[in-house]
Amino acid sequence: MKAFIGGKLVLCDRVESGQALLFDEKIIGICNMDEIPSEAERIDVSGKLVLPGLIDIHTHGYGGHDCSDGDIGGMRKIALELTKNGVTAFCPTTMTLSYDSIERAFDIARRERAEFDEKRAFVLGVNCEGPFISEKKKGAQSGEFIRSPDVGLMERNRDILRLVTVAPELEGSLEFIKETAIMGIKVSLGHTDCDFERAMEAIDAGASHFTHLFNAMTPLNHRAPGAVGAALVSDAYCELIADTIHVHPGLFSSAAKAKRDKLVLITDSMRAAGMPDGNYTLGGQAVTVKDGECRLLDGTLAGSVLRLNEALRNMASHTDLPLHEIVSMATLNPAKAVGADLDRGSIEAGKRADFAVCDNNFNVVATYINGEKI
């Protein structure tokens, strides 16, 4: 048994100081300092924040590797490198590519999840972002491989899929949403040119999520509220890329207040994350990274080099929200969004002892997975 002592414990509804957190592979509970069992190994985290392990449900790559490279070594490197940012679970995210490439990426994710050894971030399942998207709002995705919604791809891969993006204006999308949601795969609306009404119909059909709110979707106009309007007024989860480049930080606070515990911080990171500026690829397209911005040759934003702990820092510096609400945006909210909150996402007795120990500026000083320091 271990005990964190001296730190601030960031729980889902408050921050606790002056108490100890007991854990082995699982979280045992919180106790007063004079109640720590004598056999517990005391770990002094004075002056630090103890957060639940961070969860990134939308990342394409990290540290030079892409989840769609079809390379188990690369996937493993991503899973290991992400722990440096406090991430303990993630959804490798595929893009608009050929079915061959997409299903090869699914296989790699399957293998990595099956061979998990508790020394790197856990693959919760795949986030399939494309190919069922709008040509008009494809963003940095390749138009060449865009297809109509296809339940077959979902059925064949339901064991590894957690989330799929669909543009609801595509023909057959409502049926696709119904059938996919019944399989237990969460459906996200995104890369879409749909109007407000169609987005609301898609939510009625079972969609429960929006892919990177504001980016690659119809904007909010007071007479045509668009996909953004539907995202804000509905009960669906909304991803936000809080790098201050994809979305102006002046909107962080209103997005958070509109969505409350349904706002999910993601990185949408590509292989250049955790690497120096330079030339890279994303989904087969050339991307130049300069001063934290990733762009295609035509200037289109192409993923990010954001780290999830940085997203927390950006949220904290641009809003006046309480710390526990901000931390939940990268822990409990994403866990709930993909149905992984039974054993992850918050510091509660019985959940896995996955933690990110940070300073007050969200610099990660230690990451724990299943109770062991990585």
Ligand SMILES: [Zn+2]
């Ligand atoms: Zn993405």
